[in-house]
Amino acid sequence: MTSWLGRVLEVEVGAVAHGGHCVARADGRVVFVRHALPGEQVRVEVTEDNGGSFCRGDAIEVLSASAHRVEPPCPLAVPGGCGGCDWQHASPAYQRDLKAAVVAEQLQRLAGIERDVVVEALDGGPLDWRSRVRLVADREGRAGLRAHHSHRVVPLTDCPIAVPGELDDVLARRWKPGSELEVTQDGDGTTHVRELATVRGKVRARQLAGGVAVQHAAGRDWRLDAHGFWQVHPAAAATLAGVVAEWAEAPSGGSAWDLYAGVGLFASVLASQVGPAGRVLAIESGRRAVADGERNLADLPQVSWQAGRVEHALAEAEKPVDVVVLDPPRKGAGRAVVESIVAGAPDRIVYVACDPAALARDVAFFASHGYGLTDLRAFDAFPMTHHVECVALLS
Structure with a gap:
């Protein structure tokens, strides 16, 4: 097949897809188009073509604009410009609609779940948030x-x-x-x-x-490595901790696991629920984060820390467990971790996810072990980009 690289196509833009682009078709091939919106008629310059059934391109001219199109607040958020943002050309409310459509599509395609999704805005607006x-x-x-x-x-x-x-x-x-x-x-x-x-x-x-x-969240002041993991949006940590507190419902005197624990934000929430007679196991692979977590939660003796890979640490963890909270990296938890979690027979699992595809795949793994998706909330923790933060409750 002759490469389409540099070719200019006129296309009608279809649905949004995961990754900050929309889907169009030309001459029997799929074209993933950036800087466009669903329903628009645009001219696209092909920027990547590795052969096969699809290629990628940028909308270099809008022939028929969406009612949701706006002028990007940054002059570099254009074809050939900075790659940091995906949706500056869409109104903030429509950006959230696009992200909601992506989350719903991933759940349907990868987990077989039909669900209406609403992406909620965080305090502070679409600009001035990236810390x-x-x-x-x-x-x-x-x-x-x-x-x-x-x-x-x-x-x-x-x-x-x-x-x-x-x-x-x-x-x-x-x-x-x-x-x-x-x-x-x-x-x-x-x-x-x-x-x-x-x-x-x-x-x-x-x-x-x-x-x-x-940092400040969950009623505590945190001191940690400035370049280690913490939520990027200033309102995200407190918001997610609030949802975890609402959904975890760890029983007084019970046991809980905080997996991919970072410095222990969610472990602190679980510790307040199980109380001094309960147990919280926090597992984190980053040793600097574990050290920071131990210092920050030194007043909570019910929290114990383990450094290492989650699936390895859980093999030796005391079972059963009442509640599990996990916040894995972008690739998700994966089958091995899911199996390690269900081996603990928790009543409730609260899954914090920064990638809807990884979340949907893991939800499907949990479903094969009898855990259903009970509730879901999604937050626009990364305005102007295609990223979205979700919290899922499984039971």
Whole structure:
């Protein structure tokens, strides 16, 4: 098949798909189109074609616009520009509708579940929310973000979705070309900066500002590695902890597992429910996170920590367990972890997910062991991007 790379097609845009694009068809092939909206008529330039039944492209001209189309607040959120955002050309309410459609489609296709989904907005609006940004320096030492599916660096002078002031100092100076910069603004408004550079094939980190972040959620103050895991949206941690508290219903004196525990946000919620006579096992593979968690929850002796892979740690865990909370990485938990969880025979499972496809696959695994999807909430924790945070209750 002759490559379509660089070819310009006129297409009618169909449904939204997982990943920040919509589906169109041309000459018998599927075209995944960015910078378009369902129902639009657009001209698409093919940007990727590896052969086969589909290719990818950018909408370079809108011939018939959706009523939900708006002017992107960032001039770099265009074809060939920054790859950090997917939906700046859609109104915030419609962005949530698109994400809801993706979650529903993934549940139906991968788990056989028909369910209406609503994606809820978090406090703060669609801009000024991103508290953690990873930048890279281009050949001239200017900090920026990579273009979509590319190593090309797009230099920044500002980022409308970043917390105001967070990037000012980093963007004002020049860096060693190729350096990566991790920037975090914590719950007290302190900015932390770490530079990562490859020297003789090894990545070396240099802390330039801060290092220990302070965050606030679930009625506690947290001190943790500024570049370790914490929710990116300032309102997300407290919101998710609230849903976990509502759905977990861990019994007083009972037992609970917090899997992929991070620094113990959900473990703290479970500990308050089981009380001093109960038990909470927190499992986390990152040893720095475990150390931070042990320090932050030192006043809760009912919480015990284990560093390591979840499926390995659960093999030795005391069973049965009343409630399980898990917040796996983007790839999901997977069959082995699901089987380790159901071996504990929990009454309730609260699953926090940042990828709807991975969530749907794992929900199907749980269903094969008799656990049904009881409830679901979805949150727009990453406005302007295609990402969405979900919380599922299985019982």
